[in-house]
Amino acid sequence: MLIPCIRVKILYFTIIVVTAVVLASGCDKKNSTPEKDTPFIDNHEKASDAVRNMKLGWNIVNTLDATASYGMDSETSWGQPRVTRELIRAMADAGFGAIRVPVTWYNHMDEVGNVDIQWMDRVEEVVGYVLDANLYCILNVHHDTGEGSQWLHADLENMDSILPKFDTLWRQISVRFASYGDRLIFEGWNEILDSKNSWNFARDKKAYDAIDTLASTFVTAVRSTGGNNVGRNLIISTYAAASGGVSWAPTPDDVLEGFSLPKDSVEDHLIVEVHSYDPWLWGADHGKWTASCEQTNLAMFSRLEKWFTSKGIPVVIGEFGPSGGDSHSIEDRAEQAKYMRFFVHNARERGIGLFAWVNFMDGLDRMTLNWTFPDLAEAALKAWYGDGYSLPESGFTPSAINVRFDNLWSEYCLYLGDGLDMREYKGFRLELAEAPAPGDFQIKMQTQAQFHGETTSPDGQYPRIRNAVSEILFDKTCFDGDILWNINLQACRSDVSASVKRMALIRNDGMEEEISTGLDGAHSGWGCTIVSVSR
Template identity: 35%
Template sequence: MKIKRLLAAVLSLAMGVSMMTACGSSDNSSKAEKDSSATENTQKHTNDPMTVTTAKDLVAQMKVGWSLGNTMDSTGGSGVDAETSWGNVETTKLMIDQVKDAGFNVFRLPVSWGTHMDENYTVDEAWMNRVQEIVDYGIDNGMFVILNTHHEEWYMPKKDRADKDIEQLKALWKQICDRFQGYDEHLIFEGVNEPRLRGEGNEWIGDAESREVVNQYAKAFVETVRASGGNNPNRCIMVTPYAASSSRQNMEALEVPQGDDKIIVSIHAYLPYSFALDTAGTDQYTSIDSSITTLFTDINEVFLSKGIPVIIGEFGSVNKANTEARVQCVKDYLSTAKQYGVPCCWWDNGTRIGNGENFGLLNRSEGGWYFPEIVDAIKETVNS
């Protein structure tokens, strides 16, 4: 997500505590039981047969996606407690069942890894196990699961930092690849999330140097996955332009690795911006906005026309007590995306009220949906 959610997390913390109690998230299982369950989980998909397919054909099987935001990407707390450190409750299989039942067949799992790595870049085993457990919630539902690296503070796309960044990026993805090498084509790896010059004036625009370093990240990521074992040489994977930006300049600057027909491009686009993302912007939406049509025209010209498939890895609109307008916007957005064969993943950060970016749809503590009208509109549009 574009504006990092410290304020939203603080505002939702008290609510999150009560939600955890209501959800019965406390676990009284013995350590031995937990260890046994973790071992079982790590051996669950050790050798799934893969249907080798091109990225274009794989993306054609996707309808619409849902992202588990502000959860495994949270960077507070310690160890596996980080999952709930931004106010959301512990993720359950029931939650992902509800997502699947609502018509979403893509489950994007954002994960922050840097706070769970030691000085040798080794990922904490308990964290890796928990990530795998949640991945399996989607895989066992027959969903496509996108696993990424999310709020990573250790990489910054500058020339003088590139070598060290790439060293850590390779070390991380080597471990992820090793753990998930037996999974079939339903598991998709996404190398980095919104790589950008964090905190600098040109953070979301970038410059020639930062765009080139992002290309180096993509190259290192692809090479690491392809050099790993199991099904990974044939796995469909995702690369992103600078900041996952939908600007024409940044999309055109992305160097998609050649000779690999299993590469997908990830773009993030909350449009129209004033309505969809700017919390101080308008709550009005009346007809299809030109920014939506421009987005997909550009995507088509830069990528699709060259046989490179695209997924909108993040989209959505914040709650401004304007459900009817949000319904119309999501219908326009997804119907346009459908024309171009571009699946889109709604960013659900679990919050629906307060001063932050309130993209929440799923009521994670009680079940059901905060805005069933929006979920119905999503399902109807992608299935029409």
């Protein structure tokens, strides 16, 4: 849902303050000697040094940037738990040197850009976790941009409504963080698109002029708030955070040719950001990491060198990851690890900053501090630090997962994976800390086709949960095939809670296979929140 913008006019005043020193009371002005302006001494870390010192970075994925609800519950509305100090500390202990904190603001502000104070407090709290861990922190404006009805577009025709709101937002952020040190870096926007929602390059060529206007406004707004913002390093993203190389664009590097950094009152405090998921969707069909994949990425690095780093302009790749690589199989993750090693190694060799958009710790694992994808995390960090690196052990196995179901029919994932063959399993056992009230919960089980709504007859199996310990047998007449896709605990009324202690599949021979709930930590479901875990 888009918050409507109202057209406002802002009168910008330029206030020039002239300070004179009067040496004696009643001194004649024409005989006095004005003191020369004290020159600005830039003691702030240069942008080029900051990028070099960041090391490998990580994005807090799908959390403060989530948009499935308004208000403070939005942080957990995409299935992730609230960010904790312990999560950030675990990332620091593993060797990550920086955290990008993507934040969506539109669902926390009014029509003219005034941010809800509770949301600003929460953002500041998370930024504090990062800085307290002695990490660099990038704070941005995230899903206010992008495809659809977002308010922040590179749309020159509507700058009269966009620009005042953008300016208001960044002045508030800047004032709140003006006293924070150089390890905090601001990123003006995420993946900004034109009014046509064009990816990779702008079909509306005025969009590049619009970005110039927004970039200038961003820099001016931050610098004008004083404090450490006078010399703070700032990030300007290209159109759509794209890196060129598009064969169907007017020219392959159209998006880079149309980009320019804004004027700044200080030198070497601006950074360029792009994103890269090349080759796009290579992992969607169990792709292999090949020489062709490597050449695609080497071409991207060459473009960044041509347009930026060879000219002394520092660059960060604010998002990267194995595109389409959502499979959890050992074979597919081995290919994804090859990608991680190659990409990180080549970025490091070229002095380019990197922030992985990969859920190394995901969902429940963020609370228990277990690695969801330890092989991918270790591959990336080993590429940065060398073959002698090993991922530190962390985390614990919870005795219970305490879940709050906020909405009617909201669901917590007990099992969701690559497919459970019901010819090998006859059911499962679910253990809760206590028996639910009558009518609170049921189980939702479906095949992949049923899950995606491709078939509605039959629609799956929905047995009620009445006891603390339930043994559920599969009724194959409820399914359109033998491969089960999901097993969810579903609320039959809103505002109910459950403590999940154990989930085990029952094989045909009666043996039990215990599994981790919540997609092995990757997602908790929808409409529910993991409130806490019990040790």
